[in-house]
Amino acid sequence: MPKVKDICKVIEDFAPRSLQESYDNAGLQVGDPEMDVSAALLCLDVTEDIMKEAKKRQCNMIVTHHPLLFKGLKELTGRTSTERIVIDAVKSGIAIYSAHTNLDCAWDGVSHEIAHMLKVGNLRVLEPREGNPEAGLGVVGDITPTPKLEFLRRVKETFSVRALRYSAQSPQIVIRRVAVCGGAGASLIGEAIKAGADVYVTGDVKYHDFTAHGLEILIADIGHYESELCSTKIFSRIIRERYPDFVTYFSESESNPVKYL
Ligand SMILES: [Zn+2]
Numbered sequence: 001m002p003k004v005k006d007i008c009k010v011i012e013d014f015a016p017r018s019l020q021e022s023y024d025n026a027g028l029q030v031g032d033p034e035m036d037v038s039a040a041l042l043c044l045d046v047t048e049d050i051m052k053e054a055k056k057r058q059c060n061m062i063v064t065h066h067p068l069l070f071k072g073l074k075e076l077t078g079r080t081s082t083e084r085i086v087i088d089a090v091k092s093g094i095a096i097y098s099a100h101t102n103l104d105c106a107w108d109g110v111s112h113e114i115a116h117m118l119k120v121g122n123l124r125v126l127e128p129r130e131g132n133p134e135a136g137l138g139v140v141g142d143i144t145p146t147p148k149l150e151f152l153r154r155v156k157e158t159f160s161v162r163a164l165r166y167s168a169q170s171p172q173i174v175i176r177r178v179a180v181c182g183g184a185g186a187s188l189i190g191e192a193i194k195a196g197a198d199v200y201v202t203g204d205v206k207y208h209d210f211t212a213h214g215l216e217i218l219i220a221d222i223g224h225y226e227s228e229l230c231s232t233k234i235f236s237r238i239i240r241e242r243y244p245d246f247v248t249y250f251s252e253s254e255s256n257p258v259k260y261l
Pocket of ligand 1: 066182183184224228
């Protein structure tokens with residue numbers, strides 16, 4: 001049976017913590033690294049519902065994409081849901097681990113997964129780290145030429161998007177080159193344009209990003225949750241490659257915190 005530190009190592013061999021952005025706090029959030037892990041629950045965010053599900057499924061480790069803890073906690077009184085989750089995790093002996101921007105920046109990480117789902121080939125990193133062309137945010141690559149609306153419908157279906165927001169003024173008719181970035185990727189629109197992409201698929205795009213860049217590139221906002229749910233597939237794949245008999249569950253209680261009416 002692997003220990004907490006073994007599961008952490010598998011993930012960090014794939015997505016080293018040194019790749020995370022400076023504001024981030026990836027890594028083991030709560031728990032004893034030496035504890036044996038019975039099974040792991042995989043999700044995007046840890047919530048109180050996720051804690052309940054972990055107990056029900058007898059998972060004593062939760063692996064998430066978004067970190068539970070970003071800033072230091074100054075008290076642990078159970079006033080906020082973050083504090084209640086930490087208290088519950090400690091009491092219940094559940095370890096919580098997060099791989100965030102390091103998973104975004106790793107080769108074959110979140111943006112690659114999105115690109116694979118859209119059958120984009122010939123991938124390279126959109127904004128490579130200095131000295132390491134295989135690490136960084138976003139990816140860009142090519143697809144078989146596809147009419148714009150057909151491509152957008154494919155994106156909507158692939159990621160189960162309730163309402164896909166896209167730039168109305170974009171002149172692109174046929175999509176050949178695709179740039180993607182999981183999560184809130186609007187800051188890389190310029191890189192996508194520079195890379196010659198016909199479309200940029202990401203989440204959390206603001207109105208003014210559409211007005212500023214919509215004439216240069218087709219922007220498709222598929223939602224933050226929708227774009228990053230695939231991170232759990234990466235966790236499952238890399239953990240089970242190393243520990244084929246180890247049980248991982250995709251969370252059933254996780255749902256989009258944003259609703260569309
Ligand atoms: Zn995110």
